[in-house]
Amino acid sequence: MLEERARRAIRRFGLVTARAAHEAGLDQRDIRLLVASGAWVAIRRGVYVDEATWAAADEWRGRPRLRARAVHLSLAHPHVFSHDSAAAELDLPLMPDAHAWVHVTRTGITGSRRRRGVAQHGAPFDGHRVSAATGLPVLSAARTALDIGREHGYAAGLAACDGALRLGVPREELAATAASMRRWPGIRGALAAAEDADPGAENAGESLARILVRSLGAGQPRTQFPVRLEDGSTAWLDLLVGCHAFEFDGQIKVRSPADGGVAVRGAEKALWDEKKRERLIRPLGLGISRIVWIDTTSGFDAARRRLVTEYRQTLAVHGDRLPPALEEYAARMAPHRARRLRAK
Template identity: 35%
Template sequence: MTLPTVQLARDTPPDVLRARERSNEWERIARGVYLPGDRGPTPHRRRDVALGRLVGIHDRLTTEHWFSHESAAMLWGLPLWMTPARVHLMQRHTAGSGRDPGVAHHPLVPPSDQRGSAAGLPVTSLERTVVDCASTLPPLQGLVVADAAVRAGADRETIERILSARGGQRGVVRARAVIALADDGAESPGESAARFVVVRDGFPVPRTQVPVATRLGTFWSDMGWEEWRLVLEYDGRPKYDDRATEAFIQEKRRHDAILEAGWRAIRATKEDLSGTTLVRRLRPLIPAHLAATLRPRRDLRG
């Protein structure tokens, strides 16, 4: 991962700093931290700003520290459902009333086996990061991190040891429920989110990367229930950004081939994840006696 280059106020004469702010050449992204201004289409600007904050804060600090929670997740290269507005930082001692309000301070030192380095910055280990995110984020967002982490190689036994050491602490029950669903077959945040929604609303956990043999070859659907010959595919906007017409045609041929092979297929977008829209679309496609028994999972609320 290439981190953005930032400028620190302490290294810049005040008159130069003011001039560059006025001209929008530099954007203030944290206390005393500046990022070159946005001069063109930059779809990843929010993430660049969030990463720039980490770089700047790291450069400012003179005491031992580790980035944690969503901040560590970004440095590990994990996708997030929402770009975080705050930096999470673990230190033995934290500043007093003058500390940066954009930083969530955690006054502790992680055990040596729960520390690491990612993108050249000090972070909590991949496994510790998963547990912290699953304990504090809304469950859908926590699963996005957990799926990506196990796909990146997070060790489940180590995660379980960290969870076990937190017995009775706030968020641990939710974290266990979220991490139990983690699946390295999820290939995007949207797939993780769609799987979370159907499980939260009572559907059996779907298998990821379901093989479907068709006249055009075997396709691997995002998720589904083989016993019902039902698959769910998540469509993200970026899929159609370039060469949109050709991409649409190929997806249409793939979809038709799956239907012709005797499967039912639901295509979902981000808009379908609100409320009960997705479950209402899926419910008529499963056995009626099972549909009548679906109940939302309390351990995945929040």
Template identity: 35%
Template structure:
């Protein structure tokens, strides 16, 4: 049940609704707007979408869903802890403000900047990536921008939005974001890893690198590769194993087949290093892990190319 179609709560007193909330029968999204507990989303992004639906009709005409809220409606990766406010943009004049769970931004909106998503006025993908690039940390902005490219955002559209925003606050950060975007990264974790590796001076040479054996048969595809150091890298997020699950396959099966794939890659003479979100939060330790892997991979490469050294299939 949508927030906007919950007439069963019409006519309830505030005391009755408070009692239902204490009992766990209803959840208050915002003042005056409740959902049956069974209909209230648990996922932060889905919950925020419900909050947007409840909030937008209360705002004066002209408010356009933007920034993180637009990211949610477009299906871009955003962090749940950043979704306390519904974010909207209005045309000038005026000033930005936060009140009643709404964060109002004031900035020019061209007609091409506004589209309809499920009947709601929302900034376009290009404008949303521009706004997120101006306001989010670089790693998070790039993750959102990469996802937008995968959803069909054309680089030329984003370039046009950047040109139209000359003089805006945060534009240099948005330009840095745009310069780093790459649709080949398949998850927010891969995107953030790529940015961090670049900042550490450890940028990989290849993304979504495919390996073949000595007979030309496909062995596997990995997130990152450093070819000269004969090293492969994989970001391990929960979504990776979800994508590996075929119909009827148990999670343990996916882990088993992933382990077999990893063994096959190492049999080709490559070093393989894995990391997750927790590793990215400890930059010095993460950088040292990558450097150690690159040193081991380089040593493998030397052994495999030394005169008289036996060559493995696929080397």
């Protein structure tokens, strides 16, 4: 039966190559029938995935990873996955538009070339900077974060470097990797990102929000700052400058994991909890500003003007020195904060 032969053809990563299909007894007409019926999805010339695997994969990580695996099965030259494709494998933060190309790095070529959905980069890499833990050869998190900074600029690089530290990459490794790339094209923004990296950013939005808050000129924001609420719980503030908190509100917080988010409860419940949390934070002597994604991108200038006004209002009411009780609680919670950062 066609269905049985189709199941036998499935190989690594849930994918099917044309060669494997032929070995399982399928001819080109069978393959066309499977694709036309929707049982298989063609994700690259000569590479297919069964419909159930494709449907279960999300647009943010799952499908880009399947496309990378398809390239791995079809690319004849020795290669390692790098840049955005390595970041997807390593769970490093990425910008929303970062999945247009599958990125590989190769030795023996110069510059970069893009063809048929694959960006090939010519650059050296040490063997110890390559991992196959995910089933694919990928460059290390430190190297990947810096490559993203070189490819996409400071903001994307900062998000990736923040994520690398949060994954447990030692800051010394990030610095040493950056130093080894000091003469490479596009390295200036990547170097700055490595120097400014902070594991307190839980996602790319919080990294970009930190850039926005720093632009206010009010001081360096403190990340993941703990405050004890009236109900006995601890709230971890995204960013804090003086007595003013800045909270990033991204769809990731109300979107389910299946849709690329982190919410384990419904969107309505998540929004209600955020409102309740804010009501408990304000009586502690803190002002709060909300930041959304557009504030960190096309709405940067307008958001900056609004945040300056809101910060100055807090400054007029509460001053710029945090109440001693809040500082003392943060000091007691320092070990918990360290464990919290390592756990993400």
